[in-house]
Amino acid sequence: MLKDERYTGKAINRKYRIKTPGKRGGMLLQPKEEWMVVPDKYPVLIPAADFKAAHAALWTKPANISDGHIFYRKMKCPVCGHTMRRSGKYDPHFYCKTGQFTDHYKLS
Structure with missing residues (x-):
């Protein structure tokens, strides 16, 4: 609308x-x-x-978007090299989604 x-x-x-x-x-x-x-x-x-x-x-980006975070687009997966995702607001951790899409990498 x-x-x-x-x-x-x-x-x-x-x-x-x-x-x-x-x-x-x-x-x-x-x-x-x-x-x-x-x-x-x-x-x-x-x-x-x-x-x-x-x-x-x-078209304006909200102020609370995660690109203001110091690790935004900087954390790379040591196995596949893709950018890792951030999860959790109060206790953040990073994970790689490559393991969800392929059986080649067994990330756990």
Whole structure:
């Protein structure tokens, strides 16, 4: 709902075009300049200012995300070399997910 501009009362057409006419699938997103937008076509459910603020908030990273942690993307698995995952908020520990996807590495 926060990503769909139609809730601001606009009708949006020609947003996609068919990649190959006569074949199934293959829709391409058109540039925004080529969309046909009709303002005030439907009742407004979300005011435009609220929509823009919510849409901008979706693209900003929250402050409590784990990339501020000093070991973010730095802990590597000694067996396979992949980046290890962090688990636990109060008593954190690191683990490798490679063992979940393959039988080649027996990590325990």
